[in-house]
Amino acid sequence: MKSSVEASLIEDYTHPVRDVLWGHIYMTDKFAQLTESVPFMRLNHILQLGPVYLVYPGATHTRASHSLGVYHLGRRLLQNLAEKGASQWLTSEGVKSFLAACLLHDLGHFPYTHSLKELALTPHEELSGAIIMKEPVKSLVGSTGANPWLTAAIVDKEMPGNNLQETELLFYRKLLSGALDPDKLDYLNRDARYCGVPYGAQDVDFIFSRLHPHKERGVDIDSRLIPNVESILFSKYLMYRIVYWHHKVRAATAMVKKALITGLESGKITGGELYNLEDTSLFTLLEEKSGGSLAESVKKGRIYITAAEIPHTQIDISAIRGIKDRARMEEHLADELTCRGLEIKSEDLIIDIPEPVSFETGLYVEDEGCNFSDSSSAFKPETVNAFIQTLYTIRVFINQKFKERIKTFSDFYSIIEMVMNRGAHGHS
Numbered sequence: 253m254k255s256s257v258e259a260s261l262i263e264d265y266t267h268p269v270r271d272v273l274w275g276h277i278y279m280t281d282k283f284a285q286l287t288e289s290v291p292f293m294r295l296n297h298i299l300q301l302g303p304v305y306l307v308y309p310g311a312t313h314t315r316a317s318h319s320l321g322v323y324h325l326g327r328r329l330l331q332n333l334a335e336k337g338a339s340q341w342l343t344s345e346g347v348k349s350f351l352a353a354c355l356l357h358d359l360g361h362f363p364y365t366h367s368l369k370e371l372a373l374t375p376h377e378e379l380s381g382a383i384i385m386k387e388p389v390k391s392l393v394g395s396t397g398a399n400p401w402l403t404a405a406i407v408d409k410e411m412p413g414n415n416l417q418e419t420e421l422l423f424y425r426k427l428l429s430g431a432l433d434p435d436k437l438d439y440l441n442r443d444a445r446y447c448g449v450p451y452g453a454q455d456v457d458f459i460f461s462r463l464h465p466h467k468e469r470g471v472d473i474d475s476r477l478i479p480n481v482e483s484i485l486f487s488k489y490l491m492y493r494i495v496y497w498h499h500k501v502r503a504a505t506a507m508v509k510k511a512l513i514t515g516l517e518s519g520k521i522t523g524g525e526l527y528n529l530e531d532t533s534l535f536t537l538l539e540e541k542s543g544g545s546l547a548e549s550v551k552k553g554r555i556y557i558t559a560a561e562i563p564h565t566q567i568d569i570s571a572i573r574g575i576k577d578r579a580r581m582e583e584h585l586a587d588e589l590t591c592r593g594l595e596i597k598s599e600d601l602i603i604d605i606p607e608p609v610s611f612e613t614g615l616y617v618e619d620e621g622c623n624f625s626d627s628s629s630a631f632k633p634e635t636v637n638a639f640i641q642t643l644y645t646i647r648v649f650i651n652q653k654f655k656e657r658i659k660t661f662s663d664f665y666s667i668i669e670m671v672m673n674r675g676a677h678g679h680s
């Protein structure tokens with residue numbers, strides 16, 4: 253006989269949504285109503301991968317389709333865990349709250365996410381939580397059988413806990429954000445499918461079959477699942493190296509970022525104007541308030557070319573990690589190149605430094621009695637760190653109109669390294 257928790261994951265899920273990746277995704281009518289709300293509909297107009305379509309034309313899937321996928325995998329995950337004993341500490345209200353959190357976790361997401369990541373803006377998780385706690389979403393969440401507060405707290409980890417639901421809340425937070433979370437399992441599979449590359453495909457059926465619920469840790473694994481975790485780690489690395497951080501994608505992102513920074517520093521754009529935007533309205537804002545040349549170039553596919561790629565080990569990036577420090581360095585580099593005969597302005601070049609990225613391995617391997625990093629896996633911390641270090645390539649992008657002139661600068665790399673290293677040591 254099914255427990256009330258298990259029943260809450262089965263009964264009334266009769267509303268089908270057809271998905272390219274997972275086939276039919278079944279929802280209750282009340283959950284389906286959430287997808288028709290204005291905040292969720294916005295996600296239909298935000299590309300999941302921003303400018304990746306410039307390199308992989310099929311990458312036009314949205315935050316909305318990804319959110320539906322996370323909901324679907326979240327439900328499957330809970331069904332597996334409930335059958336293996338998690339129902340002992342879960343409630344029907346908590347289960348519905350977790351499903352709502354899966355569906356709504358990206359409500360506050362920005363368009364062109366990496367363009368906005370370095371700006372002093374409210375984190376999208378906090379924005380998502382705030383939207384969940386406001387009407388009309390709050391009432392719609394409540395009508396599903398979920399608790400709006402618990403739903404918001406699962407998404408926004410900065411929200412304080414509630415003593416009555418602390419254990420359940422922490423369990424759900426571990427599930428939604430971890431090494432084997434439904435978010436990652438959907439985006440790796442979905443992004444790979446739409447980009448037409450094989451690197452992200454994961455065996456979700458086997459993964460879910462080998463997970464074991466743990467009240468404090470979320471899920472544990474046994475050693476049979478170690479190869480699958482290794483596959484996820486390597487897939488994430490390959491997707492970053494080949495798709496997410498492809499040089500053309502980074503150039504387009506850097507151009508949008510520079511347009512935003514210019515608009516903010518000039519006062520033509522305020523931080524508050526960047527919330528609740530979608531892809532189209534972001535470009536409209538940039539075109540109207542910041543001159544629009546960079547944004548217009550991205551929109552028309554006139555992407556800056558890669559003038560130089562430099563391993564991060566050759567330059568002290570700590571001195572140019574900040575946005576303003578990097579802008580000053582771009583001015584110094586433009587001045588130096590102009591002195592050498594290449595008359596270029598700072599707006600025609602961009603220094604790009606990848607954002608910090610993590611490869612989560614925080615899993616406990618039951619039959620080996622240790623954490624994943626100490627297990628029989630070949631993926632030791634130093635291996636994972638090597639992945640990260642390989643990804644950190646510093647690039648200098650320049651306006652396409654200088655493409656031919658750059659070819660005459662045989663010492664272009666040495667000029668860049670000299671200017672950057674000089675700036676890193678405090679010399680102008």
